[in-house]
Amino acid sequence: MVTRARERLVDAAGALFYRDGINATGIDRVIARAGVAKASLYNNFAGKDELVAAYLEQRLDQVTRLLDELDAAYPPSRRVDAFLAHLEHAARRGTVRGCAFANAAIEVSSDSLARTVITRFYDRLERFFTDALGADAREPDVRQLVICYDGAMAIAAAWDDPAVFTAARAMAHAVARGATRDE
Amino acid sequence: MVTRARERLVDAAGALFYRDGINATGIDRVIARAGVAKASLYNNFAGKDELVAAYLEQRLDQVTRLLDELDAAYPPSRRVDAFLAHLEHAARRGTVRGCAFANAAIEVSSDSLARTVITRFYDRLERFFTDALGADAREPDVRQLVICYDGAMAIAAAWDDPAVFTAARAMAHAVARGATRDE
DNA sequence: TGCACTCTGTACAGATCTGTCTAGTATAGT
């Protein structure tokens, strides 16, 4: 075989689920895009729910790899901005339709396999922000950075305005310099 | 009749669409909750899409009324915090499942009737924030406040943590005092 | 060559969803 059916399925599901939404995308559209028989889907996954989880797992791998790279390439004080700059760049190329995990959290039921992947994403994101803030990281500061991320992504999905990341970056700078704490 | 079927339908749709998602909620569940015949739905709405738009329209009315009240009751400098405090209070009562408009933006197709309602919501929200910031309001500051709102709502949907609104309020204070601008 | 495995293509079952239709009931206004 040229590529494993499983990979092709996860890739196709990733593109369609992210662009059109999970519930709005049927199995048939996924296998058509993957160029794969329906039986191959059900040989590799127990059902659609497991395919959704695999799609998010792939996204989590990508994000984890990105954050690991940023951890290695930048000093803590510059990591958050590098992360948001990366998202801004992606948005300017026209590929951002919100946060895949936040979107999935809205679409899937609360007992879905996808839930654990979503929480693992947010765990990793919180750890990234905590490390970036350094020794004097406080819990509210971390939450504020998550707000910067999720807010910018949500707006990028609702409108189509990459400039929102510029605003998010400036706000993240303020968080890092401790300027967003109530006195 | 006790109440008009249309009202009952919009109320039922509002509860179900918001709690379970738009695409995951079928017409039959809506009319069952509304205690209404299916024909009544199609006498009042051309189709599900129009019902979704009516649901968002109702939400927009509620939000508009709230923002108008805040405009009347508070000086500009305290309006944003009053708004976020209101959301925090709602979250602590356990009713927040994200922003209805941001959620809908993810679920509905780009040519849906709902789109215009979504943009009207964001227009109103931006105006509220612009007024609240007063004479020296700058475009990036307004965007940052929208990020605070959308980010907090997205996190409230993904996790179930009302404390995120505390962090959002502190960040909004920083925006208001001009502390989040890059130097 | 033969076996095990993965794949394809397609038909099909069963559920669910949107939307239509018919027939009949309750109610308010004249």
Place this chain on the structure above:
DNA sequence: ACTATACTAGACAGATCTGTACAGAGTGCA
């Protein structure tokens, strides 16, 4: 009492969706 209007209950069509079944083709390996 008559009529227009809004409603109910439920059957039904047609589409779509998830998931299963089956027969056969391609490939790697002993």
